[in-house]
Amino acid sequence: MKKQELTITPALIQKYAAYLREQERSPATIEKYVHDLTALSGFLAGRPVTKGALLEWKEDLIGQYTPASVNNKLAAVNGFLVFCGMGELRLRKLKIQKALFLSEDRELTRAEYVRLVRAAQRKENERLSLVIQTICATGIRVSELRFITAEAVQCGRAEVSNKGKCRTVFLPDKLRKLLKSYLQKQKITAGAVFVSRNGKPLNRSNIWREMKALCESAGVAPSKVFPHNLRHLFARTFYSIEKDLSRLADILGHSSVTTTRIYTAESGSIHARQIGRLGLVVT
Structure with missing residues (x-):
């Protein structure tokens, strides 16, 4: 597989899911990773995986999700890139300042x-x-x-x-x-x-x-x-x-x-x- 010609396909996603099961990742984690990779595949619409395309996707995520959610999706894709031997294309996570206190609208008393x-x-x-x-x-x-x-x-x-x-x-x-x-x-x-x-x-x-x-x-x-x-x-x-x-x-x-x-x-x-x-x- 040529690195510059990598295209995300359903078969490749399932191959990665099988690898995650071998690594004893939880079913919920595997399901989420498959979902995120499928979404990225839809965004790319058949285009090969390149740094530029991944950065476009990251910017699109930033406009739709919270920083924490964006980072979770980046983690899913970064792991997949390493699996495919394209670790050099990994994306940097967003820096999130640690919250010192819980939001009161989220804390269950x-x-x-x-x-x-x-x-x-x-x-x-x-x-x-x-x-x-x-x-x-x-x-x-x-x-x-x-x-x-x-x-x-x-x-x-x-x-x-x-x-x-x-x-x-x-x-x-x-x-x-x-x-x-x-x-x-x-x-x-x-x-x-x-x-x-x-x-x-x-x-x-x-x-x-x-x-x-x-x-x-x-x-x-x-x-x-x-x-x-x-x-x-x-x-x-x-x-x-x-x-x-x-x-x-x-x-x-x-x-x-x-x-x-x-x-x-x-x-x-x-x-x-x-x-x-x-x-x-x-x-």
């Missing part, structure tokens, strides 16, 4: 979390109520929900394998009691606790859609309601009590405390109140 659980209960959606509580009470990723099994509920711990790492997730006693009752009602004796009608583990799109449907009745802004925000709430709550960033990183399955530090960020208004309580204004 404990009171809002409770309202979401109550709203699910009012709709008699016990499964969704327990899904929300399980994610928030353990700090697991929504993709890890499949590891919450009947066996894990019985022994009080789940063995989670994700992104090439394995860790033990402990289930609080109160949560175990609720899950045991749910398992009995659903007549589930083995395997995943939360399954769809056809018996397959729930996926993130199902959970996301059901959670969004609670927003109005729960009185919570839709911008705050998505499964990963429950994980963030767990992290902030744990850190506010324990103040142990390294231990929290282990619990969340993070390789670096730098990532964990993002999860423990609070809103600017909370920080302002903390500064005010220092009592250092004299007059």
Whole structure:
């Protein structure tokens, strides 16, 4: 394959997807990379991959997406270029200044979390109520929900394998009691606790859609309601009590405390109140 004549085709994208599976990348990551590469292929419209064409695409992205989203798409394409032996065409990511505080329109509070659980209960959606509580009470990723099994509920711990790492997730006693009752009602004796009608583990799109449907009745802004925000709430709550960033990183399955530090960020208004309580204004 001549580097200067590389053209992105569906077959080449699938070949790269197969490589990613061999590298044990998560299904969600592979799906996203395939989507981004397909979009780039559409933008190029049969033109070969050149630095100039890639820069045009990057400029087009900047006009449509947030810097973080642009960088995610660049990462997908840069990995593909290395795979094709054209690493010299990789694009530089946008520089993003690190935010010190969470945006208040994105931060889910404990009171809002409770309202979401109550709203699910009012709709008699016990499964969704327990899904929300399980994610928030353990700090697991929504993709890890499949590891919450009947066996894990019985022994009080789940063995989670994700992104090439394995860790033990402990289930609080109160949560175990609720899950045991749910398992009995659903007549589930083995395997995943939360399954769809056809018996397959729930996926993130199902959970996301059901959670969004609670927003109005729960009185919570839709911008705050998505499964990963429950994980963030767990992290902030744990850190506010324990103040142990390294231990929290282990619990969340993070390789670096730098990532964990993002999860423990609070809103600017909370920080302002903390500064005010220092009592250092004299007059």
